[in-house]
Amino acid sequence: xxxxxxxxxxxxxxxxxxxxxxxxxxxxxxxxxxxxxxxxxxxxxxxxxxxxxxxxxxxxxxxxxxxxxxxxxxxxxxxxxxxxxxxxxxxxxxxxxxxxxxxxxxxxxxxxxxxxxxxxxxxxxxxxxxxxxxxxxxxxxxxxxxxxxxxxxxxxxxxxxxxxxxxxxxxxxxxxxx
Amino acid sequence: xxxxxxxxxxxxxxxxxxxxxxxxxxxxxxxxxxxxxxxxxxxxxxxxxxxxxxxxxxxxxxxxxxxxxxxxxxxxxxxxxxxxxxxxxxxxxxxxxxxxxxxxxxxxxxxxxxxxxxxxxxxxxxxxxxxxxxxxxxxxxxxxxxxxxxxxxxxxxxxxxxxxxxxxxxxxxxxxxxxxxxxxxxxxxxxxxxxxxxxxxxxxxxxxxxxxxxxxxxxxxxxxxxxxxxxxxxxxxxxxxxxxxxxxxxxxxxxxxxxxxxxxxxxxxxxxxxxxxxxxxxxxxxxxxxxxxxxxxxxxxxxxxxxxxxxxxxxxxxxxxxxxxxxxxxxxxxxxxxxxxxxxxxxxxxxxxx
Numbered sequence: 001x002x003x004x005x006x007x008x009x010x011x012x013x014x015x016x017x018x019x020x021x022x023x024x025x026x027x028x029x030x031x032x033x034x035x036x037x038x039x040x041x042x043x044x045x046x047x048x049x050x051x052x053x054x055x056x057x058x059x060x061x062x063x064x065x066x067x068x069x070x071x072x073x074x075x076x077x078x079x080x081x082x083x084x085x086x087x088x089x090x091x092x093x094x095x096x097x098x099x100x101x102x103x104x105x106x107x108x109x110x111x112x113x114x115x116x117x118x119x120x121x122x123x124x125x126x127x128x129x130x131x132x133x134x135x136x137x138x139x140x141x142x143x144x145x146x147x148x149x150x151x152x153x154x155x156x157x158x159x160x161x162x163x164x165x166x167x168x169x170x171x172x173x174x175x176x177x178x
Numbered sequence: 179x180x181x182x183x184x185x186x187x188x189x190x191x192x193x194x195x196x197x198x199x200x201x202x203x204x205x206x207x208x209x210x211x212x213x214x215x216x217x218x219x220x221x222x223x224x225x226x227x228x229x230x231x232x233x234x235x236x237x238x239x240x241x242x243x244x245x246x247x248x249x250x251x252x253x254x255x256x257x258x259x260x261x262x263x264x265x266x267x268x269x270x271x272x273x274x275x276x277x278x279x280x281x282x283x284x285x286x287x288x289x290x291x292x293x294x295x296x297x298x299x300x301x302x303x304x305x306x307x308x309x310x311x312x313x314x315x316x317x318x319x320x321x322x323x324x325x326x327x328x329x330x331x332x333x334x335x336x337x338x339x340x341x342x343x344x345x346x347x348x349x350x351x352x353x354x355x356x357x358x359x360x361x362x363x364x365x366x367x368x369x370x371x372x373x374x375x376x377x378x379x380x381x382x383x384x385x386x387x388x389x390x391x392x393x394x395x396x397x398x399x400x401x402x403x404x405x406x407x408x409x410x411x412x413x414x415x416x417x418x419x420x421x422x423x424x425x426x427x428x429x430x431x432x433x434x435x436x437x438x439x440x441x442x443x444x445x446x447x448x449x450x451x452x453x454x455x456x457x458x459x460x461x462x463x464x465x466x467x468x469x470x471x472x473x474x475x476x477x478x479x480x481x482x483x484x485x486x487x488x489x490x491x492x493x494x495x496x497x498x499x500x501x502x503x504x505x506x507x508x509x510x511x512x513x514x515x516x517x518x519x520x521x522x523x524x525x526x527x528x529x530x531x532x
Contacts, residue, residue, distance in 0.1 A: 022355065026184055029357050037184070037355035041210055041293070062442030063517055064354050 004058070005143045006066045009130075010051035010083055011075025011096070016130035019156065020073065021052040024134060026152035027144035028056035036064035049078055056143060071141055073133045075099055075116070092140050094133045112136055114178055120171065128171035135175025146176070182357040187322045187347065188213035190358050191281065193221070194326035195253050197363040198333040200279070201227035202252035204241040206234055206260060209293045210349035211283035214255040235260040239267030239280075246276040247387040249374030251333055255281035257349075258299050259290055268342060269308025273389030275373075275404065277336035279329065280314075281345040283352040286512030294512025295349035295435055300489035303346055304463040311401050313408050315343040315415065316462040318433040322356035328460065330361070335415060337369040339407055346462060348485065350435040350514065411464055418466035419458040420473070422448065426455030428527050429477040431470060431494050433459045436483050436508075436515060443520035452528045462490070470497040479527050480504040483520055485513070 007024060009017040018039050028035040039052045053066035067086065072093040074080045080100045087093055089108040097113035104111055114136050116129035125132070138149055149172060157165045185193070192214045195203075203218040215231065222229040232238035238254045245252035256264060261282045271278055284299050286292035303316045315335055317328040325347065332343040375385045391397035422444060423429055432440040437458045447454040457473050459466045474480075480502055482491035488506040495504045507523045509515045 022184065025355065029182060029184060035184075035357060038350065039353055041349070041353050060441070061356075061438070062445065063439040063514070064350070065439075065514055065516075067516060 003070075005054070005056040005071055005141070006069045006088075007054040007056075007071040007073070007137075007143075008051060008066050008069035008083060009054070009073045010049060010079035011099075013050040015050075015075045016127065017050055017073070017075065018052050020130040020134045021054045023131070023149070023152045023156045024143070025054050025056070026155050027148040028054075030148045030151050031056075031144055033058055034061050036061045038064040049076070049082075051079065071137060071143065073130075073137060075129065075133070077102070092137065094136050094140070096129060096133060098129075110140065112140060114175065116175070119174055119178070123170070123174060125167050125171045125174070128167060131168050131171035132175035132178070135172035136178055137175075138172070139176045180359050180362065182359055184355045185322060185358050186213055186353060186355050187325045188283065188352040189217045190322050190360070191325040191329055191345065191347070191352075192217035193360060194329045195279065195333070196221055196225060196227070197361060197366065198330045199251045199366055199368065200253045200333065201225070202242075202245040202250050203227070203229050203254070204232050204238040204245070204252070205255050206232050206238055208257045208260045210285055210295075210352050211255050211257045211281065213352070214281060214283070235263035236267065239264040239271075242278045242280075243267060243270055243274070243276060243387075246271065246278045247274070247375045249371040249376050251277075251337070253279040253281065255283070257283050257285045258287045258296065261299065261302070265302075265308040267308075268314065269310050269312065270389050271342045272308065272312035272314060272404075273310065274387045275340040276342065276387060277340055278342045279332050279336060279345060280342060281329075281347065284346070284348040286510070292512040293349065295351075295485060295514055296510065296512055297348060297434060297436060297485040298487070298489070298510060299346075300462065300484070300486060303344055304465070304493070307344070312404065313341070313463055315339075315341055315411065315464075316346050317343065318346045318460055318462050319351060320434050320437045320458065320460075322351070322354065322358045324460070325351060326358055326360060330366070334367060335411075337371075339411055341407065341411065346434070348435050349512075415461060416464050416466040416468055417460040418469035419460060420469060421456040421458060423455035423457060423473045424476070425453055426473070426476060427453040427478045428455070428481060428524055429473045429479075430454065430456040430481045430483055430520070430524070431459070431490065432456060432483040433462065433490070436485050439515050439517050440483050440520055442517035443524060446517060446521050447524045447528075450525075452524060454524050454528075459490075465493045465497065467497040470494060474498045474502055477502055481523055481527060482506050483515065483523075484508045485515070486510050
């Protein structure tokens, strides 16, 4: 029985956080676990902050709303300021350091500063910082296997955009190896 | 068994409606249920159905009146303020004994309110979905899978009893994704509709769908006939889940999104040695009186948890004739209670503080 993952992903609308959350959720589904995915919905999605809660568990999931995540991916400063304090002690946080130039004073959580947005641009994967950060989370928490993550990508990248599958794979690998 | 797929509640609801045989959808966009209409607009034409975005909620519900009169399975969907607009048409459907499924993906109210999840339309759905002496069946899913299972049931029971049925969800259930298994639909039952106004072809007398009866004695008779059917529904169609109630001192009563929060709170309470359990209504009308009454055999107190200022709590008290204390906890306006808040309530009741 693995530990529950309570993952909060937050940033600007358009950074692909809901998609990254969906890939994480699908990986959990492929592993045969219980999962839930809950987006913020509202006017804030249009260019403002967007977030989504993903729970992966071995028992049925009660509230899908995550207040104290044990895993956090943040991609902009307002989200960092809002959520870094809410992470549960022992949590793993992945911070896009090309968007956020702050470092937390918290010593009870593990924080990894990854310049996802810059790595994506330099590696010809523009718009895939989300998947780089998810790859880093996979590496640091092992919440699923690399194989399940790959199968989840195949599920989530629609057949219409099959050319993007390799790009997504490359992004996850880049984060995993960072 | 079909494959488990990840789907949003609203989309799963729409897909299941199509599986159930729904071929006409009329609606008007409103957050947080718009994905239902969007899905229907994309998928219904592929199965020979008709999607039509009406010019208002009122016209959408009257289009339902027409499609249902002609004998088709049909559905409309909205969120709280839009349901108020449909209420006249819902009363007409009930008064004409027409089956139909109406979805309410609730949001904070009154007025235009907000767009976050709410359960504040309980009284409207169970007491007064429109003017007059009538009821509709109200189904309360708490997972994306139940969005599927209960809407299929809603279509079936609505046809069977010729009573409109409401899917009573909220913004959280509509927007969240969970794994879901979609049935193939082989066991979907259809009903003969000899009353349908679908052309007599000179082979039978005219059928008329109507809710106007100027003779009060005749109107009373039709209402009494309908209420005899309601008695059968109350007897046969109560649906609830018992969760850890066998030995529970404190029984939480909650449905839909708030029941999920309560489930987390009950797990936490049990971990602290408090005997808590839950009766989770899956039909709100008919209210699952039997399940609540049975829980009262062991329960010392009840706690109704709702995303409103307290509406279902009345039905809990009525079900047990106030034989046990019934407490209430709720958040409203689109705020979802936290498991921690509910746990505090359970602990306070357990400690005799309340």
